[in-house]
Amino acid sequence: MSKATIVLFSGDLDKALAAFVIATGAAASGWDVVLFFTFWGINLVRDPKKKAKKPKDMMSNMFGMMMPNGADALTLSKMHMAGMGTAMMKSRMKAKKVQPLKDMIKDAKELGVKFLVCDMSMDIMGLQKSEFIKEVDEIVGVGTYLKESKDANLTLFI
Amino acid sequence: MSKATIVLFSGDLDKALAAFVIATGAAASGWDVVLFFTFWGINLVRDPKKKAKKPKDMMSNMFGMMMPNGADALTLSKMHMAGMGTAMMKSRMKAKKVQPLKDMIKDAKELGVKFLVCDMSMDIMGLQKSEFIKEVDEIVGVGTYLKESKDANLTLFI
Amino acid sequence: MSKATIVLFSGDLDKALAAFVIATGAAASGWDVVLFFTFWGINLVRDPKKKAKKPKDMMSNMFGMMMPNGADALTLSKMHMAGMGTAMMKSRMKAKKVQPLKDMIKDAKELGVKFLVCDMSMDIMGLQKSEFIKEVDEIVGVGTYLKESKDANLTLFI
Numbered sequence: 001m002s003k004a005t006i007v008l009f010s011g012d013l014d015k016a017l018a019a020f021v022i023a024t025g026a027a028a029s030g031w032d033v034v035l036f037f038t039f040w041g042i043n044l045v046r047d048p049k050k051k052a053k054k055p056k057d058m059m060s061n062m063f064g065m066m067m068p069n070g071a072d073a074l075t076l077s078k079m080h081m082a083g084m085g086t087a088m089m090k091s092r093m094k095a096k097k098v099q100p101l102k103d104m105i106k107d108a109k110e111l112g113v114k115f116l117v118c119d120m121s122m123d124i125m126g127l128q129k130s131e132f133i134k135e136v137d138e139i140v141g142v143g144t145y146l147k148e149s150k151d152a153n154l155t156l157f158i
Numbered sequence: 159m160s161k162a163t164i165v166l167f168s169g170d171l172d173k174a175l176a177a178f179v180i181a182t183g184a185a186a187s188g189w190d191v192v193l194f195f196t197f198w199g200i201n202l203v204r205d206p207k208k209k210a211k212k213p214k215d216m217m218s219n220m221f222g223m224m225m226p227n228g229a230d231a232l233t234l235s236k237m238h239m240a241g242m243g244t245a246m247m248k249s250r251m252k253a254k255k256v257q258p259l260k261d262m263i264k265d266a267k268e269l270g271v272k273f274l275v276c277d278m279s280m281d282i283m284g285l286q287k288s289e290f291i292k293e294v295d296e297i298v299g300v301g302t303y304l305k306e307s308k309d310a311n312l313t314l315f316i
Numbered sequence: 317m318s319k320a321t322i323v324l325f326s327g328d329l330d331k332a333l334a335a336f337v338i339a340t341g342a343a344a345s346g347w348d349v350v351l352f353f354t355f356w357g358i359n360l361v362r363d364p365k366k367k368a369k370k371p372k373d374m375m376s377n378m379f380g381m382m383m384p385n386g387a388d389a390l391t392l393s394k395m396h397m398a399g400m401g402t403a404m405m406k407s408r409m410k411a412k413k414v415q416p417l418k419d420m421i422k423d424a425k426e427l428g429v430k431f432l433v434c435d436m437s438m439d440i441m442g443l444q445k446s447e448f449i450k451e452v453d454e455i456v457g458v459g460t461y462l463k464e465s466k467d468a469n470l471t472l473f474i
Contacts, residue, residue: 002308007472009334011394014197018167018315021278025300039330040394059408066395078169078198079224089282092217096281120337123412124405142341149470150318154307156165156315157334157472160466172355176325176473179436183458236327236356237382247440250375254439312465314323314473 003032004154005145011040011068012077013086013101019158020104026154027111034152035108036145037136038118041158042125043068044105045117045132053130060126067125070133071101109135116140116148161190162312163303169198169226170235171244171259177316178262184312185269192310193266194303195294196276199316200283201226202263203275203290211288218284225283228291229259267293274298274306319348320470321461327356327384328393329402329417335474336420342470343427350468351424352461353452354434357474358441359384360421361433361448369446376442383441386449387417425451432456432464 004026008019027033037045048070068074079085093100115136122139129139149155162184166177185191195203206228226232237243251258273294280297287297307313320342324335343349353361364386384390395401409416431452438455445455465471
């Protein structure tokens with residue numbers, strides 16, 4: 001069986017879309033796919049309707065507010081233009097019947113894609129597991145990502 | 159034989175140069191090299207002298223005008239500074255006898271590098287095959303990229 | 317033995333941190349790790365206390381001054397906000413007992429990570445070997461990077 005591991009470092013909408021098109025495409029073809037969410041990429045798995053369970057320090061609150069809260073809040077890396085570019089891209093995707101990111105995330109999970117979140121980034125950004133979408137499988141260190149990548153055919157950093 | 163597949167997601171001059179230095183270097187050493195142009199990376203294979211054959215809707219026209227039209231129109235991801243940084247880099251490359259991106263693209267093709275364009279991105283951005291440089295081999299889905307990557311030694315997302 | 321090669325293209329603090337967390341993590345687990353510093357990534361291995369040995373032309377001096385000089389001078393790719401975001405991230409890393417980039421570089425070297433610098437980028441940016449940190453092993457062409465990547469389990473472009 002083929003295998004792919006993708007580090008999702010970026011919190012940009014366009015890069016996240018590219019990552020999920022590759023991930024769901026691979027999983028649909030029977031590949032074993034592992035996503036490792038780190039740094040800004042963690043914003044993709046935040047659930048805006050969920051709250052932190054433990055109290056947060058000021059810095060954690062600041063990071064939390066400054067970063068996009070969940071897949072719907074991401075913006076483009078280019079041509080964002082105060083939201084117009086991002087809105088254009090989203091309406092365009094709809095017209096061309098390309099799924100929104102949120103649905104791709106659900107699909108990926110149904111197809112068996114593994115969602116791993118980097119413990120170090122989570123700690124630095126002051127996020128808690130209770131704030132994540134239910135698709136997240138595990139909070140792990142870089143060692144788990146490396147173990148998964150050892151026998152992967154395709155390894156990407158996005 | 160060794161093999162490399164590169165997703166060319168970025169439409170930045172510096173990243174495109176890095177991708178083509180790796181691609182031509184590998185092809186010159188006998189590697190099998192496949193480029194998959196997606197999102198902003200598609201702008202690299204637009205030919206500013208060519209026109210769309212089918213009529214375009216307003217959104218496609220807007221995307222087309224807002225994005226860089228072809229390899230010569232790309233700018234740096236950093237230090238662009240209203241064009242000065244990009245001009246500096248280009249004059250510097252000339253002084254150091256490094257080929258411009260346009261020539262690297264031609265060389266890559268002569269060395270047997272395969273040029274695949276992502277059908278979904280093309281559709282979203284409203285571009286047509288008739289607008290591309292002649293180096294483009296095929297318009298394909300992510301499945302073709304995955305099949306090519308299965309047995310690759312080197313897989314990059316740029 | 318497992319092996320990883322990482323192209324360090326970016327000169328952003330966050331991406332450099334991600335690269336070094338992966339590199340030191342892999343090396344600590346017994347992997348063979350090769351870093352290939354190119355383009356803005358070369359700024360990571362500049363030593364602000366060292367000087368060029370040969371005289372520099374004006375363009376080289378300009379590039380040298382405009383780019384971050386060494387690991388301590390890097391800034392975030394996002395949320396830099398005139399320095400505040402970068403300062404926040406650094407203080408946060410300290411609070412969470414995550415090593416600063418400078419220490420990760422030293423650790424990587426001690427763990428046997430190989431530091432290769434791209435000759436073409438160095439030439440374009442007008443940098444000289446005498447300006448680099450002592451961790452740098454060799455100045456090489458893309459061919460060396462490709463040879464190292466041939467049998468790597470994990471290949472990333474950061």
